[in-house]
Amino acid sequence: xxxxxxxxxxxxxxxxxxxxxxxxxxxxxxxxxxxxxxxxxxxxxxxxxxxxxxxxxxxxxxxxxxxxxxxxxxxxxxxxxxxxxxxxxxxxxxxxxxxxx
Numbered sequence: 001x002x003x004x005x006x007x008x009x010x011x012x013x014x015x016x017x018x019x020x021x022x023x024x025x026x027x028x029x030x031x032x033x034x035x036x037x038x039x040x041x042x043x044x045x046x047x048x049x050x051x052x053x054x055x056x057x058x059x060x061x062x063x064x065x066x067x068x069x070x071x072x073x074x075x076x077x078x079x080x081x082x083x084x085x086x087x088x089x090x091x092x093x094x095x096x097x098x099x100x101x
Contacts, residue, residue, distance in 0.1 A: 002093065003062055005050040006080040007071060013045050015076055022070040035065060037096050047077065053097045059083070 009016050027050070030036040034053070041048040054061045062081050071077035086093055 001054050001056045001058065002084045002086055003052040003054065004082045004084050005052060005062075005066065006047065006082070007049065007077050008047040008080070009045075009077050011076045016071070019070050019074050019076055026069055030065060034097070035061070037093070052081075053093075 027036055027039050030052075037051040037053055039048065039050045052062065052065065054065075062083075066072055066079040066081060069077075069079070072079065
């Protein structure tokens, strides 16, 4: 199951900046575990997005990914998670998915 997470900052960037290293370390862990395909900030810096892949039928895992993020734990950002059903380009996306999941 693919999902897109939209992350919006709830605080000024000056409040978010000190948490970015912890957030990125967390995202690297999610990538190592095979859940994160890609991530990056928006321009201008008002948030960012994640492209996620989790086993089918496991929306609770998406909630855990959100809840464990340092951005969420420190209340500097909020997530909007959208389950995504790609069709055009699905084969290319599946080739990026780790066999860990």
